[in-house]
Amino acid sequence: MTDVDVIVVGAGPGGSTAARGIAAGGASVLLLDRAKFPRDKPCGGGVTVRGANILPFSIDPVVEDVVTQARMRLRERREVTRNAKAPLTFMTQRRRLDAFLVEKAQEMGAEFRDGQTVTDVKQFADSTFEVRTKDGSHHARVVIGADGANGVVGNRLGYEAAGESAVALEGNIVFPGGVPSEFRGKVTLNFGHVPGGYGWVFPKGDHINVGVGGWKAAAGPILRAALQRLCRTYGLDFDAVTGLRGHHLPMQRRGMVMAAAGSAVVGDAAGLVDPLSGEGITAALLSGTAVAPSVRDYLDGRVATLAGYQATLEREYLPEFEASRALMEIFNVNPAPFVWMLQHLGPFWDGACRMIRGEVTYIDLTHVAGPVSYHLLGPTAKVSRLITSRRVTRG
Numbered sequence: 277m278t279d280v281d282v283i284v285v286g287a288g289p290g291g292s293t294a295a296r297g298i299a300a301g302g303a304s305v306l307l308l309d310r311a312k313f314p315r316d317k318p319c320g321g322g323v324t325v326r327g328a329n330i331l332p333f334s335i336d337p338v339v340e341d342v343v344t345q346a347r348m349r350l351r352e353r354r355e356v357t358r359n360a361k362a363p364l365t366f367m368t369q370r371r372r373l374d375a376f377l378v379e380k381a382q383e384m385g386a387e388f389r390d391g392q393t394v395t396d397v398k399q400f401a402d403s404t405f406e407v408r409t410k411d412g413s414h415h416a417r418v419v420i421g422a423d424g425a426n427g428v429v430g431n432r433l434g435y436e437a438a439g440e441s442a443v444a445l446e447g448n449i450v451f452p453g454g455v456p457s458e459f460r461g462k463v464t465l466n467f468g469h470v471p472g473g474y475g476w477v478f479p480k481g482d483h484i485n486v487g488v489g490g491w492k493a494a495a496g497p498i499l500r501a502a503l504q505r506l507c508r509t510y511g512l513d514f515d516a517v518t519g520l521r522g523h524h525l526p527m528q529r530r531g532m533v534m535a536a537a538g539s540a541v542v543g544d545a546a547g548l549v550d551p552l553s554g555e556g557i558t559a560a561l562l563s564g565t566a567v568a569p570s571v572r573d574y575l576d577g578r579v580a581t582l583a584g585y586q587a588t589l590e591r592e593y594l595p596e597f598e599a600s601r602a603l604m605e606i607f608n609v610n611p612a613p614f615v616w617m618l619q620h621l622g623p624f625w626d627g628a629c630r631m632i633r634g635e636v637t638y639i640d641l642t643h644v645a646g647p648v649s650y651h652l653l654g655p656t657a658k659v660s661r662l663i664t665s666r667r668v669t670r671g
């Protein structure tokens with residue numbers, strides 16, 4: 277049995293960031309993942325500038341394209357390309373990004389063991405933990421659940437599971453001769469076909485990633501057809517799509533507990549995916565970073581629980597998350613005016629770019645429309661939700 281200060285279960289961006297931050301403080305950390313690394317996972321692999329800036333090092337070694345422009349279109353209507361003239365999103369492959377982030381955790385002293393499926397987690401009366409894998413068991417004072425949607429840590433320790441109201445389907449098309457220039461340096465976004473979501477084309481080194489995502493019950497059954505249509509719209513061969521995979525996007529429920537005595541959940545395990553954009557890497561990096569100081573305080577006996585981590589997120593991220601959820605409801609009643617504004621109104625496009633870069637938040641953006649707009653957000657979202665619930669079943 278290994279005996280360490282902290283076990284982090286799951287070596288995605290949330291887990292490796294938590295492991296790195298905790299190990300940097302001098303604690304012994306065991307980072308476990310069920311997959312053999314490097315491993316891929318269903319994800320567009322887009323890391324926003326805001327997300328990348330959370331890290332104290334550059335992710336350049338694993339960046340395959342830098343997005344500065346967006347091609348935006350409502351269904352099959354006229355496409356408009358806007359240029360931010362500065363980086364918005366870094367395109368990576370998860371197999372490379374996640375292995376790179378694990379290396380950074382190892383450099384700080386975390387021990388990484390892959391191919392280790394955690395099957396059970398138990399907390400003893402003295403508040404320490406036993407973490408079981410198929411190969412044995414480990415003992416620790418702290419356990420961090422970074423094991424994604426429906427993770428075993430949250431499940432065994434009694435955390436409420438995040439909602440699974442959104443799903444996405446994605447795959448790759450390889451271009452041995454290089455990605456066509458029409459896709460390089462740009463995100464291609466198509467709105468209006470998938471209830472509660474959108475379709476995308478993301479450029480990578482020698483391939484593009486194509487995907488569609490939306491509300492589970494309304495979009496789930498039509499995702500394959502929607503991806504076929506997306507390919508047709510952009511002159512791509514659906515039969516050339518490889519590695520087609522679907523996955524849930526966990527969404528946090530209001531009031532969810534993310535920390536207790538000696539344990540916490542981060543990233544997708546805490547349902548922190550941004551409701552409007554569907555991106556979760558930023559929140560995984562943010563929560564992985566935020567949990568480390570609380571773990572250090574707990575190990576040093578300065579606090580009795582990791583509640584400080586939850587308080588940090590409640591202060592610094594969850595209000596934004598709620599604003600994003602409200603905007604998602606409003607956007608999806610009728611994406612047309614919002615897509616038009618992104619395409620044609622300079623300040624609207626600039627605001628979106630500044631948000632992706634982390635210069636402003638969703639909340640700042642809602643204030644731009646006037647002093648009452650922020651307070652109208654909640655009620656407008658409620659009405660929007662009612663309208664869409666009547667139109668579509670969302671699960």
Ligand SMILES: Cc1cc2nc3c(=O)[nH]c(=O)nc-3n(C[C@H](O)[C@H](O)[C@H](O)COP(=O)(O)OP(=O)(O)OC[C@H]3O[C@@H](n4cnc5c(N)ncnc54)[C@H](O)[C@@H]3O)c2cc1C
Nearest residue numbers: 286288289290310319320321322394424543544555556557
């Ligand atoms: C189709 C799709 C496209 C997406 N595109 C983007 C995008 O372009 N940009 C973006 O920001 N977000 C995107 N997301 C969301 C993003 O993928 C997640 O939010 C992000 O991966 C969350 O990181 P994480 O570290 O919390 O969890 P994960 O990356 O899911 O990592 C969890 C890890 O835990 C391991 N694990 C699970 N169970 C166990 C167990 N029992 N024992 C041991 N290990 C275990 C897994 O193997 C995995 O490595 C997308 C999601 C989907 C589904």
